[in-house]
Amino acid sequence: MTSPSPADLAAASAWEAPLASGPLDASVEIPGSKSLTNRLLVLAALADGPGVLRGALRSRDADLMIGALRSLGVRIEEGDAPSTLHVTPGPLTGDVDIDCGLAGTVMRFLPPVAALAAGPVRFDGDPHARVRPMRPVLAALAALGVEITRTDDAGPDDAGRAGPPSHLPFTVGGRGGLRGGQVDVDASASSQFVSGLLLAAARFDEGLSLRHIGTTLPSVPHIEMTVATLREVGVVVDDSRDGIWVVEPGPIAARDVRVEPDLSNAAPFLAAALVAGGSVSVPGWPTTTTQPGALVPGLLERMGGTASLSDGVLTVTGDGTIHGIDVDLHAAGELAPTFAALAALADSPSRLRGIAHLRGHETDRLAALATEITRLGGQAEETRDGLVITPRPLHGGLWHTYADHRMATSGALLALATPDVLVEDVETTAKTLPDFTSLWQAIL
CATH class of the missing domain: 3.65.10.10 (Enolpyruvate transferase domain)
Structure with missing residues (x-):
């Protein structure tokens, strides 16, 4: 047969x-919007007190973000409906594993957050996720002094190549904080490289001055969404120059917010x-x-x-x-x-x-x-x-x-x-x- x-x-x-x-x-x-849900979850996890998201998306991408933040020590609990999330920040813990699934927002937004954790944070995801580009955000973090290491089964494109890995899996060596400063990033492949760095930047000791050095910048509205969301929680962002964003260090305000x-x-x-x-x-x-x-x-x-x-x-x-x-x-x-x-x-x-x-x-x-x-x-x-x-x-x-x-x-x-x-x-x-x-x- x-x-x-x-x-x-x-x-x-x-x-x-x-x-x-x-x-x-x-x-x-x-x-609710996946893009807004996952941005708001990251900011709520880094905020100066407990917050609430109402109408949040509950999907695989959002649940992967919730699971990852919980692994890092953030308490996230459902309210009277699964789409209502109560987020209580806490000290970010290391020596944890994060499953990115196929979620670009998880694999690109959380490495800068992981740099603030007290210990190594290991990232991996679905087989299809292992071919999605990661090098620009990891190279930017490395330039800021974060240790990024490959795992034993890093892809063949990284064999013998200097610098941080290009794809999952990798480990971010969290040190409990990050000085910040000035850094360049080539976001030609994804605007998420910019957004991921900006979302955590107010928690860096010196904030962040970020310059895009690529030939093109896709999905600019997603970066504008990130900047607008940061401003709504009290973060000072200067985006008056094309391709340059300056985030001042400071607190991230906790909020009770509804997701579009x-x-x-x-x-x-x-x-x-x-x-x-x-x-x-x-x-x-x-x-x-x-x-x-x-x-x-x-x-x-x-x-x-x-x-x-x-x-x-x-x-x-x-x-x-x-x-x-x-x-x-x-x-x-x-x-x-x-x-x-x-x-x-x-x-x-x-x-x-x-x-x-x-x-x-x-x-x-x-x-x-x-x-x-x-x-x-x-x-x-x-x-x-x-x-x-x-x-x-x-x-x-x-x-x-x-x-x-x-x-x-x-x-x-x-x-x-x-x-x-x-x-x-x-x-x-x-x-x-x-x-x-x-x-x-x-x-x-």
Whole structure:
């Protein structure tokens, strides 16, 4: 008897993504922002007293951050709901292990925090996490006097290479404090390298003067989110010069704060209105925000939808018509999978630009999107910094997710207009959007 192939096993366990049977008329509650939740957790852990997060995201990424901070000695307890978190700071302890999973915010935000711990802190994560770039933030910490060491199974790219490791796993030699000062970082691969250093900088004895020395700086709104969040807790940040941030040392104020819905996670739900026609609404949409997902309504309007905001409810309406788009997503690369899926269903070609950094995300998102759209009969080609997508008739098939939550949601979006699409490993959406399949089915 012949054993089933890996492809057969993947198809057998895949999710049968639903086909839209008519126009939508739905409202969907989107959980709290992952980006804000994990920034606020770090700042609450470093604060001058106990604080509360309300409406916090509870997903794999957020729970990994909670677990890591608990390992470092921070007390985090649930309130009357899992999304209410009471955070009590304490002395940061060392000689602990931190599981980063596949969470970029954990692997990049916590090494600077670990430098403040009293003892070594060992970092590792999922197999896919071991290929995500880490060297810039570790090199910056090493330049500030932190000992960063490789572990025995560090990747082959580090063999014989001077300086700190390029990837997980590694160990941060915490010394109970850090002098701080001036340091350079190349954040061309991820804005998280900047954010991670800034979040802990007020706890450095001399604060931090940080200069970006790379050729490009992706996802600037995420850095602006970090700076705004720091200012909200009383930290003084000077970002008046391009590519330079100066954080003054000082206390981080404890707060009782509510977390905004994750606007980027709302994107595929709102985009569904363009694919199937009808309307999808998301309550709790902020009038002002630092989230890159704030670009979603305007981009959907450019592709043929209409968007309106009334009493905090954003509603997007479509008639099944989707226009191609030429757009620079440099500031919001996390939206690329959603808009690539829309582009594959459009009435004209699209070009997504400014997203070369997506090659270093949960997977190489540019290669993954090009491969999977092509697998279903579409035409998608990689460019130096993005994708060119030319609509073609699509057919059913297995959509691979590469352990990437946004690949899974983009596959679901394509399936609304394409019969017999199977999405492999849809459970990977738990990284930022627990119970995605139930929410998705509900809008239909």
